[in-house]
Amino acid sequence: TVVPVDLGERSYDIHIGSGLLDRAGELIQPLMRGNRALVITDDQVAPLYLERVEKSLVAAGIMPMHTVLPAGEKTKDFPHLEALLDAMLAARAERGTMVVALGGGVIGDLTGFAASILLRGVDFVQIPTTLLAQVDSSVGGKTGINTRHGKNLVGAFHQPRLVLADISALQTLPRRQMLAGYAEVVKYGIIDDAPFFAWLETNGAAVVAGDPDALAQAVAVSCRAKARIVAADEREGGVRALLNLGHTFGHALEAETGFSDEMLHGEAVAIGMVMALRLSSQIGLAPAEDCERLKRHLDAMGLSSALPASGRLWEVSRLLDHMRGDKKVKDGKVTFVMARGIGQSFLTRDVPEDALAAMLAEMAAGR
Template sequence: GIDRLDLDLGPRSYPILVGDGLIERAGALLRDRLPARRAFVITDENVAPIHLNPLLKSLQAGGIEAPHLILKAGESTKCLAVLEEVLETLIAVRTERSTTLIALGGGVIGDLTGFAAAVLLRGVPFVQIPTTLLAQVDSSVGGKTGINSRTGKNLIGAFHQPRAVLADTHTLDTLPRRDLLAGYAEVVKTALIGDAPFFAWLEANGQALLDGDGAARRHAVLTSCATKARVVAADEREAGQRALLNLGHTFGHALEAEAGFDSGLRHGEAVAIGLVMAYDTSVRRGLCPPQAAERVRAHLKSVGLPTRPGDIPGIDWPGADDLARHVAFDKKVKDGRPTFVLARDIGDTFLSQDLTPADIETAFAG
């Protein structure tokens, strides 16, 4: 069966469909949602050999004409040079305002395609078909699109909501273990920001989910999307509470940028380390009981996620002072002060601008 959630944004509301085998049904599911039976599929070199043909066949059966473009895989694809190549290709094939871009892939393809859709012809529709756990539980929902600048993560971007999200949980079967785990970090994040029972559920069922339990996967994708849809519907442009979804990310983004976007470090791995830093910092500031931070660290460790930069092999990390200085490049800096998400407990988080440069450096020093 297919589970359906709706992200409620008035006339721009859209469905999030979760289930096995949605790619094979994409043509039928999408044909009446597109302004015209014309689409353009963007994917990457790892996803294409596995999932592109079934999608193209199903679109064709639905009467949707869809050429495609295959990009190099990896975080370094989220850059201006590749965006330029994508936009020039779309313009050269005479894309019209009613042509829908379809992102088939992980968060990299989704973020880049969504941003291309936001700026091409001042905005064309797009659809997300997320094929990683990270993209299914987080990046495909909510309309944040963008690319990295040389110095920082996601510094070039736009809010642009998709017309639909089709999360085919079957695609997770082909995802490499390292990427599956990285996506799991965002599931843990979603639980930590405001859903203590879900965190307890993950402590009991997370391992089964990672080992391939389909029902557990669907439950985690649905629960995470439901939280995200609720938060985004209440605060689409991140004027307030949506920023809680950045738990662990101010630390994590500094790690990603300093490691380099071609280092192989996964976004979700940086987030896992950032979650631990956020909880440890909250404990140091006397805001959170140490047992809560210990539960976070123990759970991430138990499934095999990194909890300190040194857990990632092959990266030569700069000192804590350089990492701390990098925080100044984050989008969340206001009046020169970075905004952090801190914790009072599992499932109880809040925004704070109170961390001092020394607090931040101590966090990176571990």
């Protein structure tokens, strides 16, 4: 399956299928301005897939070099950005060198940002190897790093020239990471595709179990949705903010847990989406049944829909503070993604503070 991302002269294709890692060279070759590629990956993905990608590049007449970074969110920082740029320059990167990001969202975001500033911008290709990266972070051109002031606060819009989502690479992904990525798949159903949500209710178990047909379908529908929203609003002046469904709440949970393994991004987004639907229903916008339906589905998949009760006290005032610190705040007001039901999300800056605090208090109390 090929999903086009329509962005004028920055347009590109997303290829979705099994075995694409071995076809990377053939698919990248027509985009090459020179004959060299720099493959950037992490130390968990490298032993699994680096050799296959490099072999296919060589077979297509491309000379690859590679840099392997430590796996994990901590790699998305200034010191690793500097080390990466240094390694790229040491490898004699030129304007025509193709940069290849092979890995999850961490490698994609860091590598894309490095590509955007190396020699004032070189081409790059995304080869996402996590479900989250295949359905979300590899598409749309947002790149960047974290700073001590927060996540993704320094970065650039830099679109890839090509995205290769090889669903067979997900076979080695730990189940917890698979489920975290699945939360972003569910997100597209809630945003504006109720039939897709219903499809997931039937086929979600096959998706997270790694069934090739179900996975390919879920990734394709997700990428089409993301491509459509990004094409309508590349730099997030409007509708692109719908992709933040569940994220303002989720971000607060992640901040509260220190962006640690205690709660993965997708796990926070799952609970955040429940919060969005719950608040929407409590202020009379959406039927309560739609929130219950989302909770049932998340629970059935093995993704928690409630705040973990043990080991942590969730403080409403702190959660609210984190939301106000989000970079989507404008004039001190938070833009919320609310919904009239599953598949009917919309943006609003008018959410009653008392209803918001009450909903958070209930969730914090495990109700």
